[in-house]
Amino acid sequence: MAEKDRPGDDVPGDDEVLADAAAGGDVPDDEADDALVSRGGGTAVAERTKDESPKAKKSGRGTGVFGRIGGFFREVVSELRKVIWPTRRELLTYTSVVIVFVVVVTALVVSLDYAFGKGILWALGS
Numbered sequence: 672m673a674e675k676d677r678p679g680d681d682v683p684g685d686d687e688v689l690a691d692a693a694a695g696g697d698v699p700d701d702e703a704d705d706a707l708v709s710r711g712g713g714t715a716v717a718e719r720t721k722d723e724s725p726k727a728k729k730s731g732r733g734t735g736v737f738g739r740i741g742g743f744f745r746e747v748v749s750e751l752r753k754v755i756w757p758t759r760r761e762l763l764t765y766t767s768v769v770i771v772f773v774v775v776v777t778a779l780v781v782s783l784d785y786a787f788g789k790g791i792l793w794a795l796g797s
Contacts, residue, residue, distance in 0.1 A: 757765065
């Protein structure tokens with residue numbers, strides 16, 4: 672049993688694969704997902720080695736101001752294509768939930784404001 676493998680570990684031995692990937696070694700395709708490293712927030716990213724070039728250099732585009740602005744908008748469009756947009760029914764449901772929540776919280780704040788106002792007026796004798 673490897674030093675870092677613990678009871679409840681989903682894949683025993685995956686720590687060696689991660690160590691090899693971090694060291695720049697080859698990772699077999701069937702274990703490519705094990706080479707992903709969690710950065711918090713539920714996002715797993717592949718470790719970038721120092722000899723990899725940035726995305727802008729890979730695309731062959733200039734790295735000037737306009738090249739970076741164009742690259743930014745290309746990445747925005749690329750990310751928007753990955754979004755799972757809600758259906759009309761889901762959108763109406765979500766909107767209704769938000770409106771009901773806002774009305775309930777507003778009623779709570781108004782009632783607390785009224786109660787505290789009356790309490791302060793009673794305490795000060797007005």
